[in-house]
Amino acid sequence: MLQYKLLKLSPRLLRFYRSTLLLDFPRITSYLPVVGKVLDVGCGVGIVSHRVASERRDLNVLGIDISAASIELARVNYTLPNTRYECKRLEAVTEQFDCVMLLDVLHHIPPSEYDNLFNSVRSLLAPGGYLLVKDIERRRGYISFAMDRYISGCKPEEINLHNCDEMTAIVSQHLRVKSVEIKFRFPFPNYYIVADSA
Numbered sequence: 273m274l275q276y277k278l279l280k281l282s283p284r285l286l287r288f289y290r291s292t293l294l295l296d297f298p299r300i301t302s303y304l305p306v307v308g309k310v311l312d313v314g315c316g317v318g319i320v321s322h323r324v325a326s327e328r329r330d331l332n333v334l335g336i337d338i339s340a341a342s343i344e345l346a347r348v349n350y351t352l353p354n355t356r357y358e359c360k361r362l363e364a365v366t367e368q369f370d371c372v373m374l375l376d377v378l379h380h381i382p383p384s385e386y387d388n389l390f391n392s393v394r395s396l397l398a399p400g401g402y403l404l405v406k407d408i409e410r411r412r413g414y415i416s417f418a419m420d421r422y423i424s425g426c427k428p429e430e431i432n433l434h435n436c437d438e439m440t441a442i443v444s445q446h447l448r449v450k451s452v453e454i455k456f457r458f459p460f461p462n463y464y465i466v467a468d469s470a
């Protein structure tokens with residue numbers, strides 16, 4: 273399981289690494305819903321949930337992760353009045369959401385679990401709700417692979433990068449793909465897929 277080595281070194285360094293270096297927040301924010309509830313699947317230690325919730329006080333954010341240690345840290349470090357964090361799998365969530373986010377999570381999930389995952393996402397979307405996927409292109413993803421391997425401490429078999437067109441095809445087996453874009457954010461290209469339940 274992904275356990276950030278940087279977290280042991282310094283939570284601030286981890287926040288800088290993800291929030292300042294890797295994640296394009298203005299772009300992520302541009303995909304948020306006008307109102308309502310956001311589910312941040314694989315929220316990790318809560319960096320994105322917290323940033324979303326602090327920039328958009330009108331949204332309610334639930335962050336879930338399979339790592340109990342990460343959820344504990346999220347609760348301690350990244351709680352706001354409009355955030356909640358729970359250690360659970362997506363299949364165990366029962367509420368409905370206006371936006372379900374999978375940000376740099378899919379490449380940590382075995383492809384054999386994608387069917388169940390996207391079916392669960394579909395069942396959790398409120399009317400008008402949508403899925404936002406952000407992940408890293410496998411093409412030139414060797415930098416990401418190295419970061420996951422040596423900074424995040426993942427085993428090679430725990431890293432499953434896809435290209436945007438491959439992931440778009442996978443998502444469209446379960447949901448209606450509404451938009452796709454690829455944006456380079458140093459040091460690799462990232463793709464963003466928005467899909468709803470039609």
Ligand SMILES: C[S@@+](CC[C@H](N)C(=O)[O-])C[C@H]1O[C@@H](n2cnc3c(N)ncnc32)[C@H](O)[C@@H]1O
Nearest residue numbers: 274313314315316320337338339375376377380
């Ligand atoms: C690279 S981190 C991304 C964290 C956060 N989304 C961000 O962008 O900062 C991937 C996270 O996905 C979580 N994860 C992996 N498989 C999961 C699953 N089946 N359900 C929920 N979370 C999962 C991991 O525990 C890890 O915290």
